[in-house]
Amino acid sequence: MSDINKLVENYFAPKSKALGKEKLWEIFDEVYEGLSLIKEEGTQEKEMTLPLPSFKLSEKWGDPENADRKEVAKFFNKIAPGLSLKDKIDNIADFIKECDIQCSEDSKVSEVLPRLVFLEILTSILNDYDPRAGGYLFEAFLAALLDEYKGRMPAGAGQLEDLIIDLDKESNEEDKIVSPLSIKLIKKGREASGSIDLLKKTWAKYRQPVKYIIASKRDNKALNIIFYEFVLSPEVFEDRTKVGIKPSGKGFYIKSAAYEQNPIAEINLGTAEKLKKIGQQYADGIGKHMFEMYALLKTIGTNLNEYFLEDSKSAAANAQAAAKSLEASIAEETI
Numbered sequence: 002m003s004d005i006n007k008l009v010e011n012y013f014a015p016k017s018k019a020l021g022k023e024k025l026w027e028i029f030d031e032v033y034e035g036l037s038l039i040k041e042e043g044t045q046e047k048e049m050t051l052p053l054p055s056f057k058l059s060e061k062w063g064d065p066e067n068a069d070r071k072e073v074a075k076f077f078n079k080i081a082p083g084l085s086l087k088d089k090i091d092n093i094a095d096f097i098k099e100c101d102i103q104c105s106e107d108s109k110v111s112e113v114l115p116r117l118v119f120l121e122i123l124t125s126i127l128n129d130y131d132p133r134a135g136g137y138l139f140e141a142f143l144a145a146l147l148d149e150y151k152g153r154m155p156a157g158a159g160q161l162e163d164l165i166i167d168l169d170k171e172s173n174e175e176d177k178i179v180s181p182l183s184i185k186l187i188k189k190g191r192e193a194s195g196s197i198d199l200l201k202k203t204w205a206k207y208r209q210p211v212k213y214i215i216a217s218k219r220d221n222k223a224l225n226i227i228f229y230e231f232v233l234s235p236e237v238f239e240d241r242t243k244v245g246i247k248p249s250g251k252g253f254y255i256k257s258a259a260y261e262q263n264p265i266a267e268i269n270l271g272t273a274e275k276l277k278k279i280g281q282q283y284a285d286g287i288g289k290h291m292f293e294m295y296a297l298l299k300t301i302g303t304n305l306n307e308y309f310l311e312d313s314k315s316a317a318a319n320a321q322a323a324a325k326s327l328e329a330s331i332a333e334e335t336i
Contacts, residue, residue, distance in 0.1 A: 058122060062141035063154025063164070073122075074148035079115040082149070086214065089146060090228055090266035093119055097269065100279045110291050113283045119146075120276060127224055127270075132186075139186045139216070140164060161199035161211065181207050183233075185215045192245075192254040193231070200233070200253065210234035215260050224270040231260040297327040 061067045065074075081092040096116045126138050140163045144152040150166040162181035169178055181203055185193045193215050203211050211233045219225035233255065238244050243259035246252070270276060300323040307316035 056118075056122065058125065058138055058142075060137055060141045060154065063144045063152075065144075065148065065151055065153050070145055070148070073118070073145050076115040076118045077146045078148055079111060080119060080146070086143070086147060087228070087265045090268055092116075094266065094268045097271070097279060100282050117280055117283065120270070120279070124224070124270060124273070124276060127218070128273075136184075136186050140184045143184055143214070159199070161195055161203045162207075179207065180209065181211050183211055183213045185213065187215065187217060189217050189219050190257050191217075192257055193260065194247070194252055194254040197246075197251055197253050200238070204235060210237070213255065213260065215255075217261075224272075226268050226270070227264050228266040228268075229260045230263050230265045231255055294327060294330045297323045297330065301327065 056073045057069045059069065062070045062073065064070055077089075081088040084092075093116055097120075122142060126135050126142060130138060140154060144154055144164050146152070147164070147166055150168075152164055152166050155162055155165055161183060163184040164182040165179050166182060167178070168180050183193075183195065187193065193213055200211065213229075213231040213233060215229040215231060217227045217229065219227065233244070238253070243256055245254050245256060247254065301320050304313075304316040304320035304323065307313050308320065
C-alpha cells in the first residue's frame with residue numbers, strides 16, 4: 002500500500018468522535034461557491050470568503066421528496082423550528098434588525114448560516130428573475146420554508162392552490178387536515194386575482210376556505226416586503242367591499258384595501274449594500290473560527306493535489322496534519 006493510501010486509511014479509520022470520511026467529503030461537496038466579504042484586521046484589509054452552500058433554485062423545491070428540496074430544508078428548518086410562517090419571517094426580520102444594532106459575537110454558525118442562505122435565495126428571486134418566473138420560484142421557496150408542515154406544490158396545472166400544508170403535523174395520514182394556500186408576490190397596492198371556477202373547485206375539494214399569503218413588495222431598490230393573510234370563504238367572496246368580480250364574470254380579485262387589513266409579518270431587506278454589510282458583520286461575529294475550518298479544507302485539497310501530481314511526501318504529511326486540525330475544530334464547534 003502506498004504512503005498516501007496508508008495516510009488516508011489511517012486517518013479515516015473509524016474511531017470515537019472522529020470526523021469520518023463520509024462527513025469530510027460531505028463538507029467538501031457543500032462548499033461550491035463563496036460570498037466575498039471584507040474583513041478588517043488591524044489597519045490592513047484582507048479579503049476573506051464566507052462559503053455558502055449553493056442550491057439549485059427551481060420549482061422542484063415544491064416536492065418534499067426532491068433531493069435539492071431536502072438539502073435546502075435542512076437549513077430552513079433551523080429558522081424558528083416548528084413554528085409558523087409568520088414566526089419564521091419574524092425571525093429573519095429580527096436577524097436583520099439585530100445586525101443593525103450589533104451583530105452578536107456569540108452567534109453560532111448553525112444559526113447564522115441558515116439565515117444568510119435564506120436572504121441570499123430570497124434576494125435572488127426578487128432581483129434576478131422576471132415577475133412571472135420569480136412568482137413561481139417564490140411559491141417553491143415558501144414550500145421549502147414550510148417543510149416541517151410538508152409544504153408542497155400540487156401536481157398538474159389548472160389549480161387555484163399554489164401550496165398545500167398539513168395543519169396537524171402529528172396526525173397520521175388518515176386524520177391529517179390539509180390547508181390550501183394561494184401565494185401572491187405582487188407590488189404594493191396590486192389586487193390578488195383568480196378564477197371563480199377554480200376557486201369553487203378548491204372549496205369543494207378541501208371543504209374549507211382558501212388562505213391567501215400575499216407578499217407585497219414596497220420598493221425596487223431598498224426592498225421591503227409585507228406579508229398579508231386573507232382567508233377567502235364563500236361568505237367573504239360575496240362581500241363586494243372586499244372581493245370584486247371582473248367584467249368577464251369569470252374572474253375575481255381581492256382588493257388591496259381588504260387584504261392590507263391583516264398584515265402578519267414584515268421584512269426589510271434593504272439594499273444590496275446593506276445585505277453585504279450584514280453578511281460581513283455576522284461573519285465577524287462568528288469569528289475567525291469558521292474561516293479557519295474552511296482554510297483547512299483548502300489546505301487539505303491543495304496538498305492532496307500536490308501529492309498526486311508531484312508525488313510529494315511532504316504534501317501528504319501536510320494534508321494529514323490539516324485533516325487532524327480540522328477534526329479538532331469541528332469537535333470544538335459541536336461541543
